[in-house]
Amino acid sequence: MNVEKEKLEKAAFILKTIAHPTRLAVIAQLQDKEELSVNELMEITGCEQSLLSHHLINMKTKGLLKVRKEGTSAYYSLKEINLGSVLTCIEKCNCHM
Amino acid sequence: MNVEKEKLEKAAFILKTIAHPTRLAVIAQLQDKEELSVNELMEITGCEQSLLSHHLINMKTKGLLKVRKEGTSAYYSLKEINLGSVLTCIEKCNCHM
DNA sequence: ACATTACTTGGCTATTTGTCCAAATTATAG
DNA sequence: CTATAATTTGGACAAATAGCCAAGTAATGT
Numbered sequence: 001m002n003v004e005k006e007k008l009e010k011a012a013f014i015l016k017t018i019a020h021p022t023r024l025a026v027i028a029q030l031q032d033k034e035e036l037s038v039n040e041l042m043e044i045t046g047c048e049q050s051l052l053s054h055h056l057i058n059m060k061t062k063g064l065l066k067v068r069k070e071g072t073s074a075y076y077s078l079k080e081i082n083l084g085s086v087l088t089c090i091e092k093c094n095c096h097m
Numbered sequence: 098m099n100v101e102k103e104k105l106e107k108a109a110f111i112l113k114t115i116a117h118p119t120r121l122a123v124i125a126q127l128q129d130k131e132e133l134s135v136n137e138l139m140e141i142t143g144c145e146q147s148l149l150s151h152h153l154i155n156m157k158t159k160g161l162l163k164v165r166k167e168g169t170s171a172y173y174s175l176k177e178i179n180l181g182s183v184l185t186c187i188e189k190c191n192c193h194m
Numbered sequence: 195a196c197a198t199t200a201c202t203t204g205g206c207t208a209t210t211t212g213t214c215c216a217a218a219t220t221a222t223a224g
Numbered sequence: 225c226t227a228t229a230a231t232t233t234g235g236a237c238a239a240a241t242a243g244c245c246a247a248g249t250a251a252t253g254t
Binding site: 117145147148151152168169170 | 241242243244245246250251252
């Protein structure tokens with residue numbers, strides 16, 4: 001029962017972390033592009049730089065992304081996770097609200 | 098592109114709605130119990146009544162649950178959606194933070 | 195009619211989240 | 225050394241969320 005509760009909390013934590021259009025967009029992109037710089041993600045998502053940086057760092061500190069720094073650039077990628085499947089699930093849910 | 102954006106917003110909306118331990122617990126239960134009263138959900142989740150009611154009504158107004166009232170009881174159930182799959186996805190993600 | 199059970203409502207407060215903006219860092223190019 | 229490009233940081237503020245509590249409604253049993 002307590003294990004169950006812990007599981008739910010962990011799941012909720014992850015869901016909360018990804019539950020934002022910009023962050024979902026980032027995840028979706030990283031799912032097939034492997035790794036992208038902040039600049040590239042800026043262009044793709046249309047999100048302002050510092051705000052995007054906040055999102056990325058947030059996802060990184062929560063364990064969903066990792067960074068590789070090269071020159072002046074920071075390349076973000078998914079941390080070994082298949083998070084895209086969550087997006088697919090949601091799509092399949094076909095919840096029409 | 099705009100369609101894509103709309104999709105992401107919708108997905109984020111749903112994820113935000115379910116991203117809470119109690120709410121996930123409710124969804125998980127309703128996935129196999131079909132429908133449960135507020136009282137039953139209270140016992141299962143250990144959540145206080147009025148708070149649980151808030152959660153349930155919230156999920157209902159956002160289109161994830163539906164209610165059937167019978168006597169003094171309210172029976173909640175999933176609104177035609179396979180939301181449980183999201184939980185399974187998250188579990189499979191195996192994100193260790 | 196009255197009490198009880200089951201649920202909802204609304205107000206209040208604390209906390210978290212999202213966004214913006216200006217300043218700071220850091221690496222490279224000239 | 226200076227300028228520029230790329231990213232991070234931190235403050236400030238509004239809005240959303242979570243939780244608690246007290247009061248309200250509504251159906252049923254006595």
